Amino acid sequence: MTNEEIIAALTERKPELVSETGGEWPNFMVAAAEWPGFAAMLRESEDLWFDYLFCLTCVDWKTHLTMVYHLSSTRYRHNIVVKATLDRSAPEIGTVCNIWRTAEFHEREVFEMFGVHFSDHPDLRNLILPDDWVGYPLRKDYDDPVNMIKM
Amino acid sequence: MVEEIGTTDEGDLIINIGPQHPATHGVLHLVITLNGETVRKVEPHLGYIHRSIEKMCESLSYRQFIYSTSRMDYLSSHINNHCCAMTVEKGLQLEVPERAAVIRILMDELTRIASHVLWWGAMAMDIGAFTPFFHAFREREMINDIMEETCGARLTMNYMVPGGVQFDLHPNFHRRVKAFVKQLRNKLPEYDELVTHNAIFKSRTKGVGILSKEDAISYGCSGPTARASGVDCDIRKTYPYEGYEKLQFEQAMSTDGDTYSRYLVRMVEMRQSLSIIEQLIDNIPEGDFQAKTKAVLKLPKGEFYSRVETARGEFGVYIVSEGGTTPYRIKFRSPGFSNLSALDHTVRGQKIGDLVAIMGSFDLVIPDIDR
Numbered sequence: 284m285t286n287e288e289i290i291a292a293l294t295e296r297k298p299e300l301v302s303e304t305g306g307e308w309p310n311f312m313v314a315a316a317e318w319p320g321f322a323a324m325l326r327e328s329e330d331l332w333f334d335y336l337f338c339l340t341c342v343d344w345k346t347h348l349t350m351v352y353h354l355s356s357t358r359y360r361h362n363i364v365v366k367a368t369l370d371r372s373a374p375e376i377g378t379v380c381n382i383w384r385t386a387e388f389h390e391r392e393v394f395e396m397f398g399v400h401f402s403d404h405p406d407l408r409n410l411i412l413p414d415d416w417v418g419y420p421l422r423k424d425y426d427d428p429v430n431m432i433k434m
Numbered sequence: 435m436v437e438e439i440g441t442t443d444e445g446d447l448i449i450n451i452g453p454q455h456p457a458t459h460g461v462l463h464l465v466i467t468l469n470g471e472t473v474r475k476v477e478p479h480l481g482y483i484h485r486s487i488e489k490m491c492e493s494l495s496y497r498q499f500i501y502s503t504s505r506m507d508y509l510s511s512h513i514n515n516h517c518c519a520m521t522v523e524k525g526l527q528l529e530v531p532e533r534a535a536v537i538r539i540l541m542d543e544l545t546r547i548a549s550h551v552l553w554w555g556a557m558a559m560d561i562g563a564f565t566p567f568f569h570a571f572r573e574r575e576m577i578n579d580i581m582e583e584t585c586g587a588r589l590t591m592n593y594m595v596p597g598g599v600q601f602d603l604h605p606n607f608h609r610r611v612k613a614f615v616k617q618l619r620n621k622l623p624e625y626d627e628l629v630t631h632n633a634i635f636k637s638r639t640k641g642v643g644i645l646s647k648e649d650a651i652s653y654g655c656s657g658p659t660a661r662a663s664g665v666d667c668d669i670r671k672t673y674p675y676e677g678y679e680k681l682q683f684e685q686a687m688s689t690d691g692d693t694y695s696r697y698l699v700r701m702v703e704m705r706q707s708l709s710i711i712e713q714l715i716d717n718i719p720e721g722d723f724q725a726k727t728k729a730v731l732k733l734p735k736g737e738f739y740s741r742v743e744t745a746r747g748e749f750g751v752y753i754v755s756e757g758g759t760t761p762y763r764i765k766f767r768s769p770g771f772s773n774l775s776a777l778d779h780t781v782r783g784q785k786i787g788d789l790v791a792i793m794g795s796f797d798l799v800i801p802d803i804d805r
Contacts, residue, residue: 384652
């Protein structure tokens, strides 16, 4: 499907969906609470078939966090970006590692680096950082006077 | 974080492999639950070589940050640099001169061969054959010499810059690459004789560590690891960049998904890369090797994503720009990280001795996983 066809197909199913164009791939904003259900729909729909989650990350905007999911279809070769805004003080979103199993590792990384809590994640522990690490290093206000060199 | 060596309530043994162990090819730490000789669970513990490159890049300019990516997957440094340069070019809407594009492809393919040759030696060594390692290094040395002449480095090249490549090709490049292609074409049958058709190697790898097509996609596997399971995921074919669409080559594929097919896919890929080099080496267009760019690069506000095929799979660079001279947020999608997530699933139920063979066939580079 082309970008326009994807936007049309998705807004038909969910008219309240906010889409952004201008980028290379269609962008969609979803509410955090709706994400797992929306993700399952993207994965299962025969005409969309987004079976490959190739990038999962988070961006700290100082006022809020944004989860960014890059999806692609190995059958149709189309791509999509889905974003969800999270509250910075208590970020929480449902896990998608039962839909795309690669999410398990990626969500653990986002958990330790940004402090996002993924509800229903089977094994939400630090993956890269030691267990007793304090703070979320990839947040913008993180400060480590010992290990960080300021330029 | 580190589980003590001990036994579980069911009587399973917990042992640690790494962080310093020759079979993990770097500082990877695996906590393994064993029932007799059968692997019940493998849990990777990462971070021993984590440098937080993503955080560092937030304070580096668009010219500087590319250098740090050579230190991620150091066997694919050209290709990592290439992807970063492409992302910045996407933001600047910069056209790369034809000559630079061809040089980039040539360098990428030489890197791919160097990486696969090294992997071939290391894989055989993991299984217990020591000699192939020396054969592999003989050929890899030739590529390193070619790189050294043109890029000035043998491992962390930093050769690709936004707009093209840093220097023009060395006058010896053409002759040396021709000699290398001839040499490797002659030696590949020898490689096959030594390892591919070796009865012990076959019995150690055939039917071992099977990863199904569905699982490979679900775990986000890419590169030869996924193609051995029948996923046609070569970015050079599926989302062509830099002129790969004009070249004649096939995706190396297999459908068995076992360790031996992951091996075979890379052997085919080496021949494919040689054929790409042969198509281009006599047709390098004349002209500039670098487009004119400003001294200080500023990306417009927005998000840019590029993906390339490294020797290990799909590498992606995601830049979020606020319009300044440094990226606001940068994310590197490294192929090793996703491929590693499938390791636990693949080795469950296999013998501990096969774990090393399976890990070897995944071709993990640890700095690429940790970043």
